[in-house]
């Protein structure tokens with residue numbers, strides 16, 4: 001039997017997860033489920049072809065990045081207005097999710113990020129009490145939500161992500177060692193019916209067809225489980241906001257699609273999920289300092305009225 005490796009080992013073997021001692025009740029062995037080869041990244045997302053307007057974009061956040069918008073012709077945080085007036089915007093490298101997150105991983109948790117801050121502020125109060133629950137963080141990246149749920153008293157938990165670099169970054173967080181596996185969220189390496197609570201944060205846009213995702217989430221959750229999915233709001237996407245970051249002084253953008261609330265609900269209904277509620281928070285005063293610290297307070301006032309994040313709470317069928 002070939003044993004797929006995990007973030008623990010420093011290398012990976014495609015999309016398969018593995019049993020990990022201590023959390024064996026979560027992880028299935030690779031031969032228990034035929035996990036398909038990962039779709040190539042270019043089939044996971046449609047590349048974003050920038051319009052001329054988008055070439056002179058504003059970045060929400062220059063160093064760590066999250067989104068840039070073509071709403072003004074001014075330059076990025078930290079680049080200065082005079083430069084924007086005199087020079088064309090620097091080129092943006094468009095990369096796949098796997099290329100992008102491998103580069104971004106080292107700084108993903110380090111730099112303040114207004115959308116992650118907003119999402120945490122909006123999602124935390126919606127989450128049920130994690131105490132005693134078995135939790136899954138799907139497309140967990142560096143395990144942002146898994147770490148929170150475990151520290152909130154979850155009985156047990158695990159995370160999966162396609163990027164080994166993001167998973168490695170997560171290993172430095174308390175309690176995550178032995179709980180992370182590299183896997184595609186369309187074919188999770190978890191046993192069926194294992195999760196009371198599943199969070200999938202800022203990752204649905206990396207796949208066009210959400211139906212298999214809804215069905216896979218249905219497989220790994222218990223009857224009546226709570227499932228929370230979040231992503232960049234489609235309205236922000238329609239205005240040209242894109243996931244981006246800076247690496248060694250250069251700008252990168254990760255291609256993603258936007259899913260409407262209707263499309264997300266339809267896909268999850270195919271897994272039997274019922275929508276409990278959706279919320280569409282906007283940036284507000286708690287995020288203002290992030291913009292101001294980057295010298296972009298004026299941009300904050302222009303974008304704060306736009307729904308920035310989509311959060312859907314689903315319940316698994318009983």
Ligand SMILES: C[S@@+](CC[C@H](N)C(=O)[O-])C[C@H]1O[C@@H](n2cnc3c(N)ncnc32)[C@H](O)[C@@H]1O
Nearest residue numbers: 139140141144161162163184185201202203206
């Ligand atoms: C913006 S990050 C979000 C990470 C984490 N959920 C958070 O909110 O901090 C998006 C993550 O989705 C992961 N990802 C993209 N496509 C995936 C897929 N098909 N299966 C699993 N993970 C995927 C990326 O590797 C990346 O870590």
